[in-house]
Amino acid sequence: MKIEIPEFALVLLVGASGTGKSSFAARHFLPTEVVSSDRMRGWVADDENDQSATVEAFDLLRTVVEKRLKGRRFTVVDATNVQPESRKGLIALAKKWHALAVAIVFDLPEAVAVERNAQRPDRQFGAGPVRRHMQALKRSLGGMNREGIRYVHRLRSVEEVDAVEIVRTRLWNDRREEVGPFDIIGDVHGCADELETLLDRLGYQVRWNGKAVTVTPPEGRRAIFVGDLVDRGPRSPDALRIAKHMVDSGTAMAVVGNHDDKLKRHLDGRNVKPSHGLAETIEQFAQEPPEFAAEMRTWLDGLISHYVLDGGRLVVAHAGLKEEMQGRASGAVRSFCMYGETTGEIDSFGLPVRWDWAADYKGRAKVVYGHTPVVEANWVNGTLCIDTGCVFGGKLTALRYPELELVDVPARRTYYEPVRPLAAPAADTGMAPHQLDLADVLGKQVIETRHYHHVTVREDNAAAALEVMSRYAVDPRWLIHLPPTMSPAETSAQEGWLERPEEAFAYYGSKGAKILVAEEKHMGSRGLVLLARTQEVAARRFGVHDGARGVIVTRTGRRFFNDSALEAAAMHRIDLAMESSGLWSELATDWVLWDAEILPWSMKAGALVRGQYAAVGAAAVAGLGALSEALAAAQARGVPIDDLAASAAASLADATRYRAAYNRYVAPFGGIEDLRIAPFHLLASEGAVHDGKDHLWHMAAVHRLAEADPALLLATKFRRIDLDDPAEVADAIAWWEAMTAAGGEGMVVKPLDFVARGAKGLLQPAIKCRGREYLRIIYGPHYDRPENLERLKKRGLGHKRSMALREFALGLEALHLFVEHAPLTRVHQAVFGVLAMETEPVDPRL
Numbered sequence: 001m002k003i004e005i006p007e008f009a010l011v012l013l014v015g016a017s018g019t020g021k022s023s024f025a026a027r028h029f030l031p032t033e034v035v036s037s038d039r040m041r042g043w044v045a046d047d048e049n050d051q052s053a054t055v056e057a058f059d060l061l062r063t064v065v066e067k068r069l070k071g072r073r074f075t076v077v078d079a080t081n082v083q084p085e086s087r088k089g090l091i092a093l094a095k096k097w098h099a100l101a102v103a104i105v106f107d108l109p110e111a112v113a114v115e116r117n118a119q120r121p122d123r124q125f126g127a128g129p130v131r132r133h134m135q136a137l138k139r140s141l142g143g144m145n146r147e148g149i150r151y152v153h154r155l156r157s158v159e160e161v162d163a164v165e166i167v168r169t170r171l172w173n174d175r176r177e178e179v180g181p182f183d184i185i186g187d188v189h190g191c192a193d194e195l196e197t198l199l200d201r202l203g204y205q206v207r208w209n210g211k212a213v214t215v216t217p218p219e220g221r222r223a224i225f226v227g228d229l230v231d232r233g234p235r236s237p238d239a240l241r242i243a244k245h246m247v248d249s250g251t252a253m254a255v256v257g258n259h260d261d262k263l264k265r266h267l268d269g270r271n272v273k274p275s276h277g278l279a280e281t282i283e284q285f286a287q288e289p290p291e292f293a294a295e296m297r298t299w300l301d302g303l304i305s306h307y308v309l310d311g312g313r314l315v316v317a318h319a320g321l322k323e324e325m326q327g328r329a330s331g332a333v334r335s336f337c338m339y340g341e342t343t344g345e346i347d348s349f350g351l352p353v354r355w356d357w358a359a360d361y362k363g364r365a366k367v368v369y370g371h372t373p374v375v376e377a378n379w380v381n382g383t384l385c386i387d388t389g390c391v392f393g394g395k396l397t398a399l400r401y402p403e404l405e406l407v408d409v410p411a412r413r414t415y416y417e418p419v420r421p422l423a424a425p426a427a428d429t430g431m432a433p434h435q436l437d438l439a440d441v442l443g444k445q446v447i448e449t450r451h452y453h454h455v456t457v458r459e460d461n462a463a464a465a466l467e468v469m470s471r472y473a474v475d476p477r478w479l480i481h482l483p484p485t486m487s488p489a490e491t492s493a494q495e496g497w498l499e500r501p502e503e504a505f506a507y508y509g510s511k512g513a514k515i516l517v518a519e520e521k522h523m524g525s526r527g528l529v530l531l532a533r534t535q536e537v538a539a540r541r542f543g544v545h546d547g548a549r550g551v552i553v554t555r556t557g558r559r560f561f562n563d564s565a566l567e568a569a570a571m572h573r574i575d576l577a578m579e580s581s582g583l584w585s586e587l588a589t590d591w592v593l594w595d596a597e598i599l600p601w602s603m604k605a606g607a608l609v610r611g612q613y614a615a616v617g618a619a620a621v622a623g624l625g626a627l628s629e630a631l632a633a634a635q636a637r638g639v640p641i642d643d644l645a646a647s648a649a650a651s652l653a654d655a656t657r658y659r660a661a662y663n664r665y666v667a668p669f670g671g672i673e674d675l676r677i678a679p680f681h682l683l684a685s686e687g688a689v690h691d692g693k694d695h696l697w698h699m700a701a702v703h704r705l706a707e708a709d710p711a712l713l714l715a716t717k718f719r720r721i722d723l724d725d726p727a728e729v730a731d732a733i734a735w736w737e738a739m740t741a742a743g744g745e746g747m748v749v750k751p752l753d754f755v756a757r758g759a760k761g762l763l764q765p766a767i768k769c770r771g772r773e774y775l776r777i778i779y780g781p782h783y784d785r786p787e788n789l790e791r792l793k794k795r796g797l798g799h800k801r802s803m804a805l806r807e808f809a810l811g812l813e814a815l816h817l818f819v820e821h822a823p824l825t826r827v828h829q830a831v832f833g834v835l836a837m838e839t840e841p842v843d844p845r846l
Contacts, residue, residue: 001160001165003104006169006329007174008072013077015105016110017130018117019112020106029166065090072327181221182400183400184316185386185396186226188229189239189259191233191239202218203218216251232415233415236284237288240296313366315366316367349419358385378540381821388408395409396409438466442463444457464839481593481811490506490507492793499746499768505749508749513763515720518747518749521746525597525603527596530591531592533591541590552570581704581707593682593683595680599667600676603669665745682702691754699716755812762805811830
């Protein structure tokens with residue numbers, strides 16, 4: 001006997017004690033899938049037969065069942081379940097989490113159960129309980145379907161029980177193996193002319209032979225219709241013919257819309273009010289042969305509520321779908337897919353007020369839907385409404401997936417006047433006030449990244465980051481990325497040096513990265529430049545409506561400039577440089593994110609220079625200068641203090657070099673004429689995170705931008721290095737030595753690929769090699785004395801390098817999520833994770 005059970009279901013084993021339910025469960029289901037009432041009694045009372053623990057045991061059983069159903073886990077309840085009241089709570093849980101309820105009934109002879117119980121020492125309770133179970137089962141067996149159990153399988157003999165084969169079937173909406181590419185088409189509403197034009201633009205060839213249609217798709221692509229093929233427009237039958245042919249031939253899929261379902265109910269002969277365009281469809285069907293209506297009734301009846309595609313990364317439903325309903329099956333799911341969710345209120349046009357589920361969406365899957373017409377399709381928290389009101393004179397829109405490109409054609413005319421004006425497009429990050437939820441960032445976080453698997457953020461680090469973010473962060477809608485920390489090179493083996501390029505080269509060479517890029521390291525302050533091309537783009541893509549076109553933020557998410565006029569002037573100049581360099585048009589984008597150093601260092605670090613470096617330098621030079629003069633005078637009098645005088649002179653020389661080192665990076669700042677910005681990464685633009693481009697591509701973009709405004713923008717100097725070419729290696733080392741000797745901070749060494757991997761995983765994205773005099777600022781005036789260097793050379797870099805990798809992965813994950821139009825809360829989890837990493841204890845001098 002074959003029993004088919006959906007792969008996501010709540011299975012109730014129903015039968016008297018002794019009918020073999022537990023043995024059956026052990027044969028057919030995984031131990032983790034079975035929730036047993038006896039086992040729950042054992043857990044709460046150390047005795048599986050302690051009937052006094054029944055209440056607590058079933059409380060625990062229901063809790064475990066709910067946790068499993070919430071996580072979309074196949075679940076089997078092994079209990080007697082013979083009374084409707086014992087099944088009621090479990091069926092309610094199935095309904096709550098949109099799982100199909102299935103009953104397997106063990107309707108065996110009473111004698112079998114009594115005999116089996118008699119053979120077990122723990123069940124010597126006679127025939128009475130068994131008889132009562134049997135009677136209760138007989139009374140309720142016929143009404144199980146009315147209780148909400150979808151499938152009831154009745155086993156009447158031991159032979160039937162032993163012969164059962166369990167077959168798990170996939171839900172109809174589960175098409176996760178279908179990865180695309182797809183062309184998802186919005187509400188057609190009978191606009192077959194526009195549908196043909198749109199299909200042509202998408203590369204599909206539509207041919208008619210009388211009333212028979214053939215559609216040939218471009219190679220490898222499939223269409224998906226989001227429903228509402230009919231009503232209001234002039235050619236509903238032809239729209240149905242096109243969609244049905246494509247679905248039947250395997251070149252398309254379709255989900256049911258509320259208008260499609262209404263037409264199906266009319267064709268069933270049910271009393272349906274011919275409003276909202278159905279009257280026009282009925283009139284058009286009257287011109288068709290009778291068999292056409294029968295054919296379409298059957299086809300419409302087979303349309304399902306939604307599809308889960310591409311490994312769960314894409315969901316298509318007519319009116320959208322909340323995360324907890326995706327990939328599940330129930331009447332509530334189907335209703336939501338067709339109609340959405342209403343508040344119970346009626347607006348001024350007499351239409352129901354719909355709950356804006358997309359504003360609260362935080363799911364991992366992109367949801368593409370229609371139903372509620374909008375003027376323009378725009379992403380909101382990873383959801384996209386592509387009903388752009390073609391039948392109302394708007395346009396018919398399709399989304400290419402996974403490219404995420406919108407293709408549309410204008411309506412030929414207004415076929416139907418809308419009762420309510422089409423909605424304006426929502427902002428991509430139009431956050432509801434309650435959408436920033438502490439639960440998203442507080443406590444232990446485990447964040448999945450595409451480059452570094454899972455990154456764990458500890459609870460104490462998250463709390464420390466929250467303190468910073470809540471006090472100082474810019475408008476969170478601008479925060480789509482934070483840059484990673486950077487590890488220095490391994491300690492130099494050469495005497496008298498703490499860092500040199502040779503160690504950085506050796507690290508990458510040992511990991512198999514033979515082509516490197518070395519870039520000049522500017523002594524400035526790290527800044528992210530996020531620039532939208534227009535205020536409209538800032539409002540639409542970032543949800544910011546204060547008139548700003550972007551922001552420049554520090555590496556900890558704070559606004560870089562306190563002077564908004566200075567920030568606006570800098571952004572305007574960068575915009576002009578983007579335009580004149582051709583980067584706006586070449587990237588086909590309306591926003592960009594640059595990673596840069598902003599100079600002079602003293603502009604942001606003025607207080608640090610005055611309070612820490614200058615005070616030490618001035619005191620040391622003044623004190624040691626006076627001491628050296630006194631010692632020189634004593635020497636002139638013949639006092640034997642040559643060693644002391646030499647030590648004081650050496651200390652004075654160190655202090656003088658220390659003061660000269662930081663003074664190189666101190667400059668007056670009076671306004672934008674003193675500002676310098678040195679970009680070194682073009683991190684992202686619309687539709688692309690540029691981690692797939694190598695560092696030479698990034699440097700080329702940087703130089704093009706800098707050439708357009710050399711007064712503001714610095715072109716970062718760089719070298720390409722082939723480690724198998726000794727001359728190139730020697731040239732790079734000589735370049736670093738000359739640059740640092742002239743006062744430069746040093747250089748950053750990177751693998752050619754932005755994201756590079758070795759045999760054991762992700763490589764360091766960059767290693768900094770700082771010059772001898774710059775390190776004097778970091779480690780103190782006397783750091784390079786032999787006794788100090790010996791101690792410093794024992795510094796450990798393991799933690800710093802681990803932080804760098806984790807922050808790098810989190811920062812890129814945030815960018816990918818934003819570019820892919822994921823919910824902003826998920827973007828913020830990754831961004832917040834970078835900031836949390838920075839609160840880990842690590843030597844700040846590294």
